[in-house]
Amino acid sequence: MKRNLCISTAVSVVLMAGGPVAVAAAATADTARTLVPAVAVQADVTAEGAAAAAVKHYPGVVESLDKDGDVWHVDVISKDGKGHAELEVSASGTVTEQNRDTDENAAENKALVAAKVTAEDAMKAALAAHPGQVWSVSWDDDEDGDAHTWDVEVRSPDGKTWNAQVDHATGKVTQSGSADGDGNDEDGDN
Structure with missing residues (x-):
């Protein structure tokens, strides 16, 4: 045993x-x-991921976002409309603050802060209309301040660029068109 x-x-x-x-x-x-x-292999942060990382770093509303190489440039307006931060989000999701202001004119940012459709919502709507990857999104007011839209640039897997305007209240893609790889629309007038 x-x-x-x-x-x-x-x-x-x-x-x-x-x-x-x-x-x-x-x-x-x-x-x-x-x-x-x-x-x-290094993960490449999408526009949606860059927006989420930026808002986590500086709580507020994304005003604009665009990709420059491996870096996303994101502008965020504070929820009260008085603050503004310019942020960079790396491919790994690291946020670096480039500039911060606390004396913005809240009245100028009122429509953006109150918009029912956020930049993130506008990206989703644009991708539903044109599958691909969001390359930029920006808040756009017309000169008289009445019409507000989100301008969203989507790059499709075949290399085409689609520019979409998304209504700030409904999220509906109200206008879209394709552009060639040089940023000019199909008739060449940009």
């Missing part, structure tokens, strides 16, 4: 110490090669 107990204990110790080593030794070179590139 003691002999069986000693043998069982010895086998258990060998398996516990040697098991992970045996498994690691059994891994093929192909497995090791496929794991290295997966670790090296």
